[in-house]
Amino acid sequence: MSNHLAIATVTETWKHIVQEALTTIDATLGANVTVGKPSDNIKGNTVNIYLYQVVINEFLRNMDLGSGKKPTIALNLNYLLSFYGNETKQVPQRLLGRVMAAIHARPVLDKNKIEEIIKTTAHINTSDLDQSMEKIKLAPIPFSLEESFKFWSTVKSGFTLSVAYEARVVLIESKIAARGSALPVKG
Numbered sequence: 001m002s003n004h005l006a007i008a009t010v011t012e013t014w015k016h017i018v019q020e021a022l023t024t025i026d027a028t029l030g031a032n033v034t035v036g037k038p039s040d041n042i043k044g045n046t047v048n049i050y051l052y053q054v055v056i057n058e059f060l061r062n063m064d065l066g067s068g069k070k071p072t073i074a075l076n077l078n079y080l081l082s083f084y085g086n087e088t089k090q091v092p093q094r095l096l097g098r099v100m101a102a103i104h105a106r107p108v109l110d111k112n113k114i115e116e117i118i119k120t121t122a123h124i125n126t127s128d129l130d131q132s133m134e135k136i137k138l139a140p141i142p143f144s145l146e147e148s149f150k151f152w153s154t155v156k157s158g159f160t161l162s163v164a165y166e167a168r169v170v171l172i173e174s175k176i177a178a179r180g181s182a183l184p185v186k187g
Contacts, residue, residue: 056076100140139165
């Protein structure tokens with residue numbers, strides 16, 4: 001279980017993993033990694049990471065009902081990775097290929113990497129995500145043409161090459177004890 005900083009810690013860990021993938025595979029592109037809403041103002045060779053949706057994990061949604069423990073919410077985090085750069089030299093496609101290959105090779109967020117990020121990043125230095133028993137797995141998810149159109153219309157930015165990923169499952173434990181207990185099951 002993790003505290004309220006789990007979501008921000010996953011995002012920050014993503015950022016570092018993507019940056020490492022870009023610099024260790026081929027530093028010649030000089031790509032940087034940003035976090036935030038995609039924008040027409042993003043310039044240069046850039047991979048942008050945007051948390052666009054948080055959903056309750058269907059399989060673990062009721063895991064703490066009636067347990068008497070502190071309530072825990074199980075979340076799946078949906079990210080959009082967008083790739084910017086010189087289109088005539090296929091920079092966005094080259095960045096996309098590098099990032100997807102790196103994530104495919106290591107689809108689980110490493111506890112040591114999470115711990116390193118927590119120690120070196122001031123705004124999440126009290127996170128305890130590295131102590132979570134649940135491993136966070138990264139997997140590409142479908143992002144249909146219709147979803148893509150709706151998304152880019154909503155953020156009011158021109159379309160750019162993108163891929164959607166899900167980070168599953170992030171457990172956040174409440175500091176507030178559960179009230180009462182669950183009703184008994186009738187047989």
